[in-house]
Amino acid sequence: MDTFASTIPLANALRGHFTRVVLPLWRGPGFNTALQLPYEAVSAKNAQPLPAERYRAMACARQLFVFSQAGDAAHAQTLFDSLMHTFQDTRDGGWFYSVDAQGAPLDTTKDLYTHAFVVFACAEFGRRSGNRDALEVLHRTSALIQSNFAADGDLFNSALNADFSAVTATPIQNPLMHLTEAWLAAREATRDNAFDAALRHLADAIAENFVHAPTGCIAELPIGADDNRLEPGHQFEWFWLIRQARTLFDASGLEAALNRAFGFAQQYGVDKETGAVCASLDENGRIKDATQRIWAQTEYLRALASHEDAATLALLPRQIELFQQRFLRPQGWYECKTPAGEVARADMPSTTPYHLATAFDALPRR
Incomplete structure (x- = not known):
């Protein structure tokens, strides 16, 4: 029997578990019906929500993506309305x-990671539903990202104050990777060629500022920064992303670098x-953080x-x-484990289904 078969x-089996267990968890006990928002996390012991201290826009956007991809149009619409x-x-x-437990603004930081996920989620929701408001938000x-977050050398700042x-x-690195992911999704949803140019510029900037030449890895901080690290999970994530639009990234050299990084x-x-993936390495391959996080x-x-090998x-x-x-x-799932297999984090965050959904969707189907 070949590998594919x-x-x-x-x-x-993975997709079945996701459909039977994970999605109902976040339609049901993981969803605050009063605020119409996903809780930040539920307990692994009883699947009940942990006491709410905040709700993040990024978590709402990730859940919007998940339920859009799953074809749950009604819940996706609810999440989109709540995001807005x-x-x-x-x-x-x-x-x-973020907002507080009552839904009032809490952290008013303008965060690139959050804004990238709004674009990403609205691309998926708009593409699947035809919702024009979502595409307008995208x-x-x-x-706004291009005008307000722009930094030198075609990079983008990670955060600004409220105004x-x-x-x-x-x-x-991390917000820039998710911006790449978001613009790839926006390109697919809108067929707007403007995203091609934006992605090329961003890829060139990442190659120039973040690629660790000896290994090909994309570092978490700009090359030369103190206490830099290489995260194996992000090398695998970049490896997959670059293959979604190879011709766009040819000139950047990122594909060749990431072949080595893999x-x-x-x-x-x-x-x-x-087979478990650790959290981070130093530039010589020594483990810096041995925690095994499910997203990696x-x-x-x-x-x-x-x-392709x-x-x-x-x-x-x-x-x-x-x-x-x-x-x-x-x-459900175990969010983090130690190398010995002990549970290092007992709750189940609302952001993790996004990682499960994107991975399971990439696996072979009949």
């Missing part, structure tokens, strides 16, 4: 980072016995599924089995 039933009514800053523009938020008058955090992350960041495992699955692709069925055994449970 042997992987299908394993992938279907709860997190939109109608005075200064853009999106609040374009408006993208334009965009002061930069509070300079460019770092090998480095796999060699030093994946446990040989358990899902990105390894997605990267393996998109790999037959020997690497052949690892996918076994990796799915290892992931299922170590990180899924009948009532």
Whole structure:
């Protein structure tokens, strides 16, 4: 039996668990019907929401993506309406980072990570539903990112204050990666060529400022920054992203770099016995943070599924089995584990279904 055929039933089992367990959790006990928002997290013990201290726009947007992709049009519409009514800053523009337990603005920072996820979620919702308001939000938020978050060298600052008058955090890798993801989704949803140019410029800037030349890895901080780190999960995530529009990224050299980064992350960041991916490495491949976070495992699955080397692709069925055994449970999932397999974080955050959904969607189907 070839790798593709042997992987299908394993992938279907993951998708079945997601449909039977994860989605109902966030339609039901994980959803605050009074505020019409997903709770930040639910307890792994009883699947009840943890006491609410805040609700984040990014979490709402991720859930909007998940339920849009799942074809739950009604719940997706509810989440889109909540995103608009709860997190939109109608005075200064853009999106609040969070609101408090009563739904009032809490952290009014204008955060690139949040804005990227608004674009990403609205692209998925708009593409699947035809909702013109969502596509308008996509374009408006993208334009705001380009005008208000712009930094030197085609990069974008990570955060500004509420009225965009002061930069509070300079460019770092993770928001830029999710902006790449968002603009790829926007390009697909709108067929607007303007996103092609934006993606090319961004890819060139990332290649110039974040690629660690010896390994090809994309570092978390600009090259040369103190205490930099390389996250294996992000190498796998970038590996998959760049393959979604290869011709756009040809000139940047990112694909060649990430081919090397995949090998480095796999060699030093994946446990040989358990298949679990660690949180971070230093530039020599030594483990800096051994925590095994579920999102990094899902990105390894997605990267393996998109790999063109037959020997690497052949690892996918076994990796799915290892992931299922170590990180899924009948009532949900384990968010973080130690190398010894102990649970390092007991709750289940509302942001994780996005990682599960994107990974499982990339796995083979009948």
